[in-house]
């Protein structure tokens with residue numbers, strides 16, 4: 396089909412499907428433009444007059460210094476915004492940087508966060524250990540609307556959950572959590588890392604206000620780069636948050652208007668705290684996004700087949716995967732996830748050390764969303780620093796193995812699991 400669009404214009408086409416936006420967004424059309432996103436390996440950008448420099452320093456909306464903004468990072472941000480159906484994105488150096496920025500964008504000393512307990516260990520660490528240093532408290536509770544509702548306080552500014560809990564595989568009732576948060580004048584923030592940058596789920600469509608990612612996972616997709624992002628939606632209400640509305644004419648909300656939340660996130664995460672994403676990493680992440688749909692569709696299919704097969708193995712205890720019809724989270728997965736139930740499953744084996752030592756294809760590594768299938772023992776690694784009760788609340792037991800399914804064939808993965816499981820119980824300690 397002939398493309399009749401004029402050239403030389405940057406398009407943000409909101410009608411594009413995920414697959415199209417993933418490869419087309421962030422690339423200008425025109426004579427001599429690169430076909431893909433180029434790397435701008437630069438720390439600073441020129442002005443031709445002092446007036447231009449002064450104007451940019453007053454507004455901070457263009458290019459001046461790469462801690463604040465870089466064209467390659469900006470192209471990635473445009474792409475992430477399109478994929479999540481949001482209003483704006485700031486890309487940062489890691490998922491952890493994104494979580495911290497999201498929380499600090501709506502909380503200050505004296506404020507409170509309610510989170511589901513089944514979140515990534517690093518997020519629980521921020522909530523339990525780092526934010527209290529700044530006077531921000533948190534309640535981590537069961538992933539049900541009733542428990543979340545009961546934990547809300549007058550100073551609660553943020554409700555926090557993951558699209559699919561790590562590693563329990565629990566799925567929050569996004570619409571119900573949004574309603575609870577909004578009734579209390581708080582925002583709903585969702586770590587959508589396991590939702591595949593909008594491929595499996597777009598939480599903003601269900602009432603969330605802020606979406607974060609560890610781009611290190613499915614966005615990059617090859618286990619080769621760290622990154623994170625915070626995307627805001629278009630409908631958030633900040634009129635009950637004193638950071639934004641202090642009653643003065645110069646309140647952040649009055650000065651920044653609808654862009655206030657996105658502005659503060661960039662100002663905090665990149666400008667002030669310097670957790671800036673490097674342009675080379677932005678390039679690799681943008682490239683990873685181009686094949687995300689293909690990868691996650693295939694990985695979800697393999698993960699479901701393996702979860703079903705593992706359920707039938709006598710050596711295997713509980714298998715947690717929201718795509719399993721027997722999962723307590725299956726109904727919510729069907730409501731909120733599309734195109735699959737994700738690439739991660741958790742299962743219990745009697746002797747994790749022996750099982751892991753016998754794997755020949757699957758590798759032991761603390762990452763997710765890699766092209767290679769990776770396993771960890773969350774009890775002693777990713778969640779190892781949490782108190783025992785918190786680990787159990789996150790769905791982790793001493794027998795749990797978390798597996799992020801990659802792109803190997805189902806046959807080879809199943810054979811590897813079978814031989815590792817088959818030798819269990821033969822008396823060889825791990």
Ligand SMILES: Cc1ncc(COP(=O)(O)O)c(C=O)c1O
Pocket residue numbers: 489490491492494515517518557561586588589608609610611621622623763
């Ligand atoms: C769900 C989730 N959120 C956030 C993070 C933190 O991301 P990063 O390791 O990129 O800092 C992780 C890391 O494993 C994660 O699994």
